[in-house]
Amino acid sequence: MRLPLWLVNRRRFLSLVYLCLLSSLIVFIIFHIVDYISNIKQPSTGSYRRRPECRCDRHPLPTIDLKIISKIPKNQSDVCSDYATRRGPNQRIISISLYGPKENKRFLYNSTIYFLHELINDVNKFFSDNFILRIHHDDAVTYPDVICPIECRYSNVDFCNMIAKRYIPPKIWRFIPAGDPLVDTMMSRDLDSPLTKRERAAIDEWLATNKSFHAMRDHPMHVTAMLGGMWGFRPSLDPAMSLSLHNKIHNKNLVQKYPGINDQAFLTNEVWPHAKSSIIVHDSFICQMRYGTDTQPFSMQRPLPDATNCYIGCVRPCCLDGKLPFGECPKACRPKNHQDWIYC
Incomplete structure (x- = not known):
């Protein structure tokens, strides 16, 4: 049918x-x-080169396996910026803090911008081999006037906005890369201090070892185990310590015990007890005050004093009168084969 x-x-x-x-x-x-x-858990793919506040694009980055980024614990993934994260693993960081008059009574905008550009020039001169300058900042610098032009011009500079992390004392912001799983080497420095060839020689000696930490003391008044702007760490050599540092820095109850200039107290209490078992210390004056570990002399002789290169950690402009602000270094702190270096 x-x-x-x-x-x-x-x-x-x-x-x-x-x-x-x-x-x-x-x-x-x-x-x-x-x-x-x-x-x-992957950064956006379309706009990582341009901040919403900027009109310019940053330099394109090499393609990386985003699975590496997706494996980062969430609490360790937001330490700087999307662009910084997309740089991937094995980053070598020079880290500074930049903050305004609320936290820094001596803050002067023009001087700060001058110091910043001088520091970038130093990075390009002495650390041009894939070192990145991370600038941890508050609203003292603006995107249109400072951040956008610098980031779009220099592929080796990353600004890290700390507005959401105001509970962390500003001088400790620069320690944050120590807890970044994507960082191989970090060095904490001061905005207003020049980087030097002599300093680079000391860093290269450290990086040639298997020691996790590095510290420098280059003035008779550098009488503390670790100075806030003169230490370094290799997270890749000690991931457990890296995570511990990250947790300490982001522990509100703990980190707020170290306000203002107490960043060095943070290092003394929270970092040094572990660091001293795996550290290279370069010391030109107080080498006999060992703080529980051996020291070694700087391998490069101190240059003649001038306006940029007096001692590691000096504040610009250094030694304007052409005189060193200290006397001869102790013989015990001189290289064994250069006892004639009275200014070592």
């Missing part, structure tokens, strides 16, 4: 509608699965 033509056509129509609905459902499911996977 043949079905009426109208019934056959109706069945065909319903089958077609069913197939269309099924196809749409499949496409919908596939689209959302792909969208979900592409957004799991």
Whole structure:
């Protein structure tokens, strides 16, 4: 018995509608699965080179396996910026804090910008081999006037906004890269201190060892185990310590015990007890005050005093009168094969 033509056509129509609905459902499911996977713990792909506040694009970065980034614990993933994260692993960081008059009574905008540009020049001169300058800042510097022009011009400078981390004392902001899983080497420095060839020689000696930490003392008044702007750490050599430092820095109850200039007290109490078992210390004056570990002399002789290069950690401008602000260094702190270096 043949079905009426109208019934056959109706069945065909319903089958077609069913197939269309099924196809749409499949496409919908596939689209959302792909969208979900592409957004799991990965930075956005379209705008990482341009901050929302900027009109310029940053230099493109080499492609990396985003799975590396997705494996970073969430509490350690937001330490600087999307662009900094996309640099991937094995970063070598020079880290500073930059903050305004609320925290720094001596803050002068023009001097700060001058120091910043001088420091960038020093990085490009002495640390041009893939070192990155991270600047941890508050609202003392603005995006249109300072941050955007510098980041778009210099591929080796990253600004890290600390507004959401105001509970961390500003002088301790610069320690944050010590807890970044993507960092191989970090060095904490001062905005207003020049970087020097002699300093670089000491750092290269440290990096040639398997020691996790580095500290320098280059003035008779450098009488503390670790100075806030003259120490370094290799997170890649001690991931457990790196995580511990990250947790300490981001522990509000703990870190707020070290306000203002107490960043060195933080290092003395929270870092040095562990660091001293795996550290290279360069010391030119108080080498006999060992603080529980051996020291070694600087391998490069101190240059003649001038306006930029007096001692490591000096404040610009250094030694304007052409005189060193101290006498001869002790013989015990001179290299054994250079006892004639009275200014070592």
